[in-house]
Amino acid sequence: MAGCNDCYDPKDLTHTTTTYRRALWIVVILNAGYGIAQMFGGFLAGSQALKADALDFLGDGSITLLGLLALSWGAVWRARAALAQGVFLAALGVGVLAAAAYRMFVLNSPEPFLMSGFGLAALAVNVAAAWVLSKHREGDANVRAVWLFSRNDAIGNFAVIVAAGLVWLTATPWPDLAVAAVIAGLFLHSSFDIIRDSLREMIRT
Numbered sequence: 001m002a003g004c005n006d007c008y009d010p011k012d013l014t015h016t017t018t019t020y021r022r023a024l025w026i027v028v029i030l031n032a033g034y035g036i037a038q039m040f041g042g043f044l045a046g047s048q049a050l051k052a053d054a055l056d057f058l059g060d061g062s063i064t065l066l067g068l069l070a071l072s073w074g075a076v077w078r079a080r081a082a083l084a085q086g087v088f089l090a091a092l093g094v095g096v097l098a099a100a101a102y103r104m105f106v107l108n109s110p111e112p113f114l115m116s117g118f119g120l121a122a123l124a125v126n127v128a129a130a131w132v133l134s135k136h137r138e139g140d141a142n143v144r145a146v147w148l149f150s151r152n153d154a155i156g157n158f159a160v161i162v163a164a165g166l167v168w169l170t171a172t173p174w175p176d177l178a179v180a181a182v183i184a185g186l187f188l189h190s191s192f193d194i195i196r197d198s199l200r201e202m203i204r205t
Helices: 008-016 020-043 046-073 073-102 112-136 141-170 174-204
Strands: none
Touching: 008 112, 020 046, 020 112, 020 141, 046 073, 046 112, 046 141, 073 141, 073 174, 112 141, 141 174
């Protein structure tokens, strides 16, 4: 019945399944582990895009862990967890933009081959994480937040690979900086969606 406060959609119960919990543990391990490795790679390659993507990995691992902990919480607290996820993602986006702006005054070209190598490895990790979560992308704000983080990772990694090729072709750092800005914009756009959904669920609950 339209407007029924007691009605629910089965997809809202995604967070209660054992399969979803297992999927989240896999994603936490994949993202946190590779995020640390890629951060070192970003410093070695001198790539702002790799560093931005490494932050996304670490943020995704941390936020997925928060989402995992929130599974046993009530609806209001899950919505609050999603709100925290959205705010954290927005902070990452602002941080990446600030770092890219600083890099404009220190125009050292990144090493394109290291950049592309780490980008390909990161893409493989993200495809695996996205595949694990692909059956669990619908649900409450907390579930959708976890999915958006993983989706953003895959998009960001593909962009890093493109940037590496352009850095090699142009012998300038500008493609790397442009990709870092695009990744930051993706963070901010997704954070807006997560914050909006979580606030709606807090009000509704």
